[in-house]
Amino acid sequence: MPILTTLIALPFLGAVLLLLLPETARTACRWLTVLLCTVHLALSSWLWFQFDPQLVGYQFAENHDWITMALGQFGIISIDYSVGTDGLSLPMVWLTSLVMLVGAVSSFEIKEKERAYYALYLLLMGSVVGCFVALDLFLFFLFFEFMLLPMYFLIGIWGGPRREYASLKFFIYTLAGSVFILLVMIGLYLSVIDPVETALNIGLVQDRAQITGDVLAEVQSLVSQLQIDPAQLVHTFEIPYLTNPRNFVPESLLSTMAGHEIFGLSARLLAFLMLFIGFAVKLPMVPLHTWLPDAHVEAPTPISVVLAGILLKIGGYGFFRIAYEIFPDGAIYFADWIAGLGVLSIVYGAFNALSQKDLKRLIAYSSVSHMGFVLLGLAALTPEGANAAIYQLFSHGILSPMLFLVVGVVYARTHDRNIDHYQGLASTMPAYTGLTAIAFFASLGLPGFSGFIGEFFSLMGAFNSLYIPVWMVVAGGFGLILGAGYFLWTFQRVFLGKRWSTHDAQLLTDLNVREKLMLIPLALLSLFFGILPGTVFAITEGYVLEFMKHF
Helix, strand or coil, X not given: CCHHHHHHHHHHHHHHHHHHCCCCCHXXXXXXXXXXXXXXXXXXXXXXXXXXXCCCCCEEEEEEEEEEEECHHHCEEEEEEEEEECCCHHHHHHHHHHHHHHHHHHHHHCCXXXXXXXXXXXHHHHHHHHHHHECEHHHHHHHHHHCHHHHHHHHHHHCCCCHHHHHHHHHHHHHXXXXXXXHHHXXXXXXXXXXXXHHHHCCCCCCHHHCCHHHHHHHHHHHHCCCCCHHHCEEECEHHHHCCHHHXXXXXXXXXXXXXXXXXXXXXXXXXXXXHHHHHHHXXXXXXXXXXXXXXXXXXXXXXXXXXXXXXXXXXXXXXXXXXXXXXXXXXXXXXXXXXXXXXXXXXXXXXXXXXXXXXXXXXXXXXXXXXXXXXXXXXXXXXXXXXXXXXXXXXXXXXXXXXXXXXXXXXXXXXXXXXXXXXXXXCCHHHHHHHXXXXXXXXXXXXXXXXXXXXXXXXXXXXXXXXXXXXXXXXXXXXXXXXXXXXXXXXXXXXXXXXXCCCHHHCCCCCHHHHHHHHHHHHHXXXXXXXXXXXXXXXXXXXXXXXXXX
């Protein structure tokens, strides 16, 4: 089986296998999930080392006809099972494998309905990987929507006291954002043709082996001159075709030449805004972020790890792969507004984190702030800004799980996350204190750790941008100071000073072996990628150079 299909199918097959096990096989469910996640990480690592950064385009690509349907004068719809990976998706696939393995080990604390829990967990994993490798927008949307279902139940069944409210809020927010994406998909279907399938359909060539660049150019020329019957046009959701303006039908809704307007705004700009809103909910961006703190507070620790480490990244990935690549004119037109929203997220998230007493809610708002740097780097439309945005997604995917795990350590012992109820833990929990210090200092952007690289290059890319005023860069830098404030204040309050707690001292034992196995690798990875950021930049650089050609 091809490697990318294997990475998608393995978790789904594992979920089916778990459901075939008896309800009493709790230990088997745990270890089978860990085994599958370990194999998945090994395959993703192999994919990383086999990837050739010098090649342009998608690698390990697979394409199979899936749905073909004639729709009369609306042409022929063609939907393919199309997957592939490049410098944008590969780091996200590897990160998914890593975080899901860490979350599986963390899930040993789940003590009820374990078979259903691990089955849903693996369904979520397969859906996320599918999102990152899908090259057909329809296929991407199916995975994007399907992952709502397992996450809804994982929070709603195994979450905290207000889990029903948090899971419903998460579901409604994301579903509402998906509606905007769906509407744009319909517009793109009506506007874009598949030049390969159209050439075959009109008899220009007899088989795919005869397809050349000249043939594609001829089809595009015939379409631009309206010399092909609309009923013979084969419309597509293939993302590589959607990003090429020459595949848009003249006078279609989203054509670059038609100039259609909706509510006095260009149809293409409106489509970009709709996609932006849909993915901004997932990122999340202020003011569409309010579902995130509630979801994190009520979710069990392993689900918070997955939510922060992976699911938020799909929003940033969607900006790159879909909104920006298909509608670069919208990205340029709204660049300063997007940068402003990024700065607002940085500062607003940091101020909210400063005011929190609940450790989980503090870290949730820190994620809002850190994702603001992704928006700032992306809005810059510079190579360093785009590289930084991808790197920040990757780095945050390592650091945020570590932050939620360290909170989960004390919560598992006392069922209390209130900062005011702890003081001086360093005297009795030295290993826990040391790893928490690494997580905090790496997250606040200390040089030598991965968190510094993403934030530094985001600010540098914004400073060099033609579209972003300098005051926004300064405001973003102010967010770094606020980040240092809430992390250092929390660390000083909880770990330093005289030992004190509202809980029995016997409960606050130091890290056990399982907890060390989760935290130490993440700490080492943050240090490794902080010292050797070129490991990631070597993968992303080729994609970014191609990405910038859209602008």
